Amino acid sequence: MGKLLCDPTAVAETFQTSSPTVTWREPNAATLEAVDLVDQTLTAAAGTTWDDVIGLEDQQRRLLSKLHAKGVLWKHPSEHGSSVVFRLSHGGDVSTDGNCLFTASKKAMAREVDARDLRKRTVKRFLEDLGSAKEEERQMINEVIKNMYSPDLRNGWGVHVVQEVKLLAKKDERVALDSAIEELVQLGMQRELVAESIYKERCIPVNDGSSWAKYMSISGSPDDEYDIVTLQYTEEGLLSVDENREGRAAAFGDDIAIECLATEFNREIYVDVLGWVEK
Structure with a gap:
């Protein structure tokens, strides 16, 4: 499972950028599949490639390499014309247990933080948001x-x-x-x-x-x-x-936990699920 963590706003508690970001080049009516949206001169400098990651099936490796090469477009929800391409890079291995969301997020942090603390903060954020929600919500x-x-x-x-x-x-x-x-x-x-x-x-x-x-x-x-x-x-x-x-x-961190974790740190978290990788 690969995770993309991107930073739409500047806040004190930052996630570490694992790979370069580049400005999105509009495809000019061509399909995204047919257009290379990432400056490939940056790809060579990105470090470990998905070909070097052990434990992946061939199909998983191809999909992850393609996603790494093409990038993922993020557009600012309120600032028109503000967009960034994020590239998915391998940030390290985590155990395939129920704590994987939080240990993966810990690896992406720019500072030391305990995975259990991330879990607690996620639950606390959920309860706070639930308490302020309308009855229908x-x-x-x-x-x-x-x-x-x-x-x-x-x-x-x-x-x-x-x-x-x-x-x-x-x-x-x-x-x-x-x-x-x-x-x-x-x-x-x-x-x-x-x-x-x-x-x-x-x-x-x-x-x-x-x-x-x-x-x-x-x-x-x-x-x-x-x-x-x-x-x-x-x-x-x-x-x-x-x-x-x-x-x-x-x-296991579910969609609700992912949303609460992202809200807690004012981030967007994208999860690309290609199947668990047992090692």
């Missing part, structure tokens, strides 16, 4: 969150093969939850079905702004208040229960 946000993490399993199968339901289990209640599950298993009930029932009954569903804030605060640290429990379903029914007994699962 809050309802819309809650609906988006519910669709992502507590979907209606009667729908969506034309798009998804597997759907997930996220639940939050308090760390200090895990022993009690395990005991309740084990008690029913001893009576001859199937463990996964028992676990599904107990977790759905006693854990917090991620289905609104308040529960999203709790969920997005989870970094997979022993200091987290909650553990993430994931129920996976196919159209036929329950597929698996990820109980996350060791509490190491972290909440």
Whole structure:
């Protein structure tokens, strides 16, 4: 996954520019595909190319190299004629866990900052914005969150093969939850079905702004208040229960988190998803 971070305004807390920016050359009615919009004399000086990055599939490498060569146009939302081309460059590797958005952003920072602190600031920004939103906006946000993490399993199968339901289990209640599950298993009930029932009954569903804030605060640290429990379903029914007994699962930064992180630092963040790269 590649990330572009660009600076539309000058603020004190800056992201480090990972590659040169150049003025956009208008294509004059030609398609963007057919026009080279980036001064290629700068490309040679940009440093590490995508050909040097290990762990990429050939198709991913071609797409990233093309994006690097062509650039991405950013136009100022209010200043007419003000535009910049940003080039996607490799800024370093990050682990493919739930903290990747925040560790990638940490690498892009011009100063030392902790990835967990970025996560906390993202959640704080979300709660502040949610608190100042109109009731209609809050309802819309809650609906988006519910669709992502507590979907209606009667729908969506034309798009998804597997759907997930996220639940939050308090760390200090895990022993009690395990005991309740084990008690029913001893009576001859199937463990996964028992676990599904107990977790759905006693854990917090991620289905609104308040529960999203709790969920997005989870970094997979022993200091987290909650553990993430994931129920996976196919159209036929329950597929698996990820109980996350060791509490190491972290909440992946979603579109809401990206927007809040960008707002917190007064930035535009573009995410180019080409698939996770396992190393």
